[in-house]
Amino acid sequence: MLLNRRTIRKYSSEPVEDKLLNDLLQKACRASTTGNMQVYSVIITRDPSKKDELAPLHFNQSMVTEAPVVLTFCADFNRFNKWCRLRNAAPGYDNFLSFFTAAIDALLVAQTLCVAAEAEGMGICYLGTTTYMAHKIIEVLKLPEGVVPVTTITLGWPGEKVEQVDRLPLEAVIHNETYHDYSAGDIDKYYSEKEKRADSQQFMKENDKETLAQVFTDVRYTKADNVHFSQILLGVLKEQGFMNQ
Ligand SMILES: Cc1cc2nc3c(=O)[nH]c(=O)nc-3n(C[C@H](O)[C@H](O)[C@H](O)COP(=O)(O)O)c2cc1C
16 A cells, blocks of 8 residues: 555545544554654644635645645644643743654654555645745634644545656665765666656756756745745744744
8 A cells, every 4th residue: 555655636525524534633643752742733624714714825726625624733832831831840842852843743643644544545635835834824723832833734535546656766765874975876877767757858848947956946946935935934933932932
């Protein structure tokens, strides 16, 4: 099942029953969690009007309004901090390390839910737009201090059949014992298949680029965007109390 998986962006009209969703969430919350603190929360969005509010924050990707369920996974120290304070314990989690810890916890829950859902034959799509628009998502989902959305998935029954996309060969990403840095020859070897693919050639043509790498650097993930959204995200971390206040 894991070797055959692929992202699903179109969903059938079949509903996702509450019982099934609950079962998936139960399984997801069995994921490893730092110190068993469970410093995460998951926001379920089913209400079409709430999806309409979220859609523009995910750059109007159609999955947000079309999927029966949207799940926003949040790094969350709010609940744990409250527990500490109510139990005469002074929390020291207003820092970047704690955010990162909570983000790891949230992502482990997200990925475990995805694997559990796909094992049931369901389809998922991650939305990277969550970290770009965290400041607005915080408003729509009413996230208090100590809570930062780190990723979103759309979930439903597959409404499309899609080809699997490529991966680099395993040897390109695995290192035995210590890191083996890449020579220009290694890069040529590991990326040549990806570069030769018809879909890659199409991407280059559509975007009028000489190389596939330029499609990433100049179109899909530009420096200007990365710097802009980094600044916003750093502001969010400060606002939500994770920058050593
Ligand atoms: C953190 C993360 C963010 C992603 N964001 C988006 C997104 O915003 N929109 C989208 O269509 N796919 C998104 N994806 C899905 C990837 O495009 C997809 O996993 C990748 O192209 C490989 O395809 P596959 O999952 O079918 O193997 C995201 C995946 C990850 C892990």
